Amino acid sequence: MSDKKIITRFAPSPTGFLHVGGVRTAIFSWLWAQKNNGVFILRIEDTDKKREVQGSIEHILVSLKWLGIDWNEGPDIGGLHGPFKQSERLDTYKKYANLLVEKGLAYTDPYSPEELQAFRKKAEEEKRPFLYRNHRPENPPKWEYKQDGARPLRLKTTAKKYKWRDLVRGDLEAGEEAVDDFVLIKSDGYPTYNFAHVVDDMLMEVTHIFRADEFISSTPNYLALYEALGIDRPEFVTLPPILGETGMKKLGKRDGAKDILDYQKDGYLPEAMFNFLAFIGWNPGEGDNREVMSKQEIVESFDLKHIQRAGAKFNEEKLNWLNKEHIKKLPKKELESNIFSFIPSKYEKYRDSKFVPILSERISKWSDIKEILDSGDFDFFFKAPIYEKSKLIFRNTSVERIKNNLQLAKKALENLDKNNFSVSEIKNALMLMADNLESRGELLHPVRFALSGRDKSPDPFTIASILGKDETISRLQKAI
RNA sequence: GGCCCUGUCGUCUAAUGGUUAGGACAACGGGUUUUCAAUCCGUUAACCGGGGUUCGACUCCCCGCAGGGUCACCA
DSSP: OOSOOOEEEEOOOSSSOOBHHHHHHHHHHHHHHHHTTOEEEEOBOOOOTTTOOTTHHHHHHHHHHHTTOOOSBBTTTBOTTOOOBGGGOHHHHHHHHHHHHHTTOEEEOOOOHHHHHHHHHHHHHTTOOOOGGGGOOSSOOOOOOOSSSOOOEEEOOOOOOEEEEETTTEEEEEOGGGOOOOEEEOTTSOBOHHHHHHHHHHHTTOOEEEEEGGGGGGHHHHHHHHHHHTOOOOEEEEEOOEEOSSSSSBOOTTTTOOBHHHHHHTTOOHHHHHHHHHTSSBOOOTTOOOOSOOHHHHHHHOOSTTBOSSOEEOOHHHHHHHHHHHHHTSOHHHHHHHHHHHSOGGGGGGOSGGGHHHHHTTOSSTTHHHHHHHHTTTGGGTSOOOOOHHHHSOTTOOHHHHHHHHHHHHHHHHTSOGGGOOHHHHHHHHHHHHTTSSOTHHHHHHHHHHHHOSSSOSOHHHHHHHHOHHHHHHHHHHHO
């Protein structure tokens, strides 16, 4: 590789939200730029006025920022290679379109949409690929650029095989059926993606193009355009598809490709999301078994060599696990403030440091907190439990004995300092008692049940500590 | 149908001719001072098939098979 500055880009179209596939592409491009001290450009491909969705540019910027993906040049901050919205670059496309017309490499499409459709239908019926160049007009009208109602402009291609190198897939080639006279400028005066991205990547000096593998089949067309414009090819880095969890098909909106910001709402950590997405189609390889990695560690380890070729299924279970791992790494303060902010206001009473440990070990994402509290499993902390006598009994210990054991426990706890009613103090006191008995369970189980009134709950020491000395003693007395 | 891509445990993957095919998630079993959770330990589980090349193939070649992509005035 030369000492040329590495420049990558992410070029979404503002047609809605960013889903995991798009973000993954952004992450890989970003990583490669970071890794090489290069430049990462954000470009908005708003050439399809019909599909454009209001507000989606802002939404995209917010999504990337949430994940900690920043750009050196982009629509909001400008930069050397601007403007960064294709709708603001129409003169540029027009200029290069004219250049191709002058060279005799582009021509006007004289057909109506209906005529085209008929050609296409015929090809399909004959089970042949549709090739526009089979219908190339003899004497096309002179091309006229108009904002609207013009004739489309097409590239005049040569039917030939193309070969190229992909940094992930290796040497690729395609038959001449893969090349066709595609549209450069649409009848509304806007360029197509196929034309605009090639011109822009050239002018923005992009060195590496990261994109998903559905673009492999159109690469010969791009190669034809590079030739026509007389420019060098950039490097191609093809990413494997992300597949839906159910099938083999590419993850689309239908089978759950969510807005990446939905994961923020669900309470996933951006670092975990980044980590997870970076590992869809990449890993550090070479016996490096790390999976829980910080963004910085990923940047340092990132390479093109270990980008996968085969598609990978989106596995939410693993995402949950990974998110939990990242939660565990959070500093105490940050853990607490996150948990507090995800406790719904009607459960405000639970916004207390005492609840942080028992909540944090039971969740894999912040939104699980609401589920736990909604389930009522923790209600007993603020509501006196109602006992079902049979559940107080431990195995086949007699009622008398249980009562006696509860008395013992109560006595042990009464001796503790009210102001130092900590988990470890309580544990010491109760264990001392329990160890004198036949089994620890015959003391610990009734105590836990007396405090919680539930089959399942955190351990008795933790509950007692949260309830405080007075409430603990009172519940024990009630149970007795 | 043409062109093209892909193929290791259920899932994500390591391995670049020589390993008892390794790790992680999930599942299952057990331990950890009673239950849940957490944690620790362990178990089950894979090279798509068939031919070659080679002393030796998950790794290289060929032929199949299966899955996917693409054939837009969408990106």
